[in-house]
Amino acid sequence: MKLPRKPSHACAITACILIAGCGGSEQREVIQNKGSDTLVNVAQAWAEEYQTVNPGVVVAVSGGGSGTGIAALINGTVDIANASRAIKDSEAELARQGGNEPVEHVVGYDALAVFLHQDNPMTTMSIPQLAEIFGDGGTYTSWTDLGVEVPGCQDQELVVVSRQNNSGTYAYFREAVLGGTRDYRLGTRDLHGSKDVVDLVEKTPCAIGYSGLAYTTNHIKMACIATETDGDCVDPSVSTASDGSYPIARPLLMYTSGEPTGNVREYLDWILSSTGQCIIQDKGYAPASNVSCNP
DSSP: OOOOOOOOHHHHHHHHHHHHTTTTOSOOEEEEEEEOHHHHHHHHHHHHHHHHHOTTEEEEEEOSOHHHHHHHHHHTOOSEEEESSOOOHHHHHHHHHTTOOEEEEEEEEEEEEEEEETTOOOOEEEHHHHHHHHBTTOSOOBGGGGTOOOTTOGGGBOEEEEEOTTOHHHHHHHHHHHTTTSOBOTTOEEESSHHHHHHHHHHOTTEEEEEEGGGOOTTEEEOEEESSTTOOEEOOOHHHHHHTOSTTEEEEEEEEESSOOHHHHHHHHHHTSHHHHHHHHHTTOEESSOOOOOO
């Protein structure tokens, strides 16, 4: 039995349109799914494919960032919150105060890539270097500080591209690269979505940004990342995210209020099945378990 919830206006419109498509003669349950922009594309792919598995259930997917999804879980307005970072203790306590006990489900893994313009001669970067580029008071302000000159980059000034602070990607990068206590430097360009980061870096020779591996294109470069200065680097990939060898790998999460039951339970079980896990792998993420997928 679901907890009572008050759907948002946008979700209610989505539900009405989908049900009207059946002529209004068939009752279908709507699972509300909101949160991480990193996960939104694969969440939409899951939702579309699940319609062929269980036509009686509609999964309404929206993004907005991990913080948005978790806030909706706290308020009891979603069945599943997508997150690319773990829920904070303070958020979990707020949810409990409202009668919602967050339960975490790992649905895959992601390599958080560091993107460079394709003409940037840099190929390898270290976590300490990234901390000095993205961190408050960082020592690097130009590409020449890093020992390179980037063609087409006027004055060689670093254009540092980040995400907005309600993003799980923003929070995870701050934890993994800046140590969790250091703030981002002033003057970063904070963008709403992962695709926006990739698009800006692709068009801006001076830029450096970070985003989920699945958003890479053939027109952008991903740096090989080393944990320590002058250490061996690891390329971001599905396999290095899965085995944990890539230094900025993270789990991709879904949260429910309490242990899921009914259609929500069946949907999560399907996501974790070989079919669902092959979909997340096809979208450029590492599956949560070993699966054999057709090429």
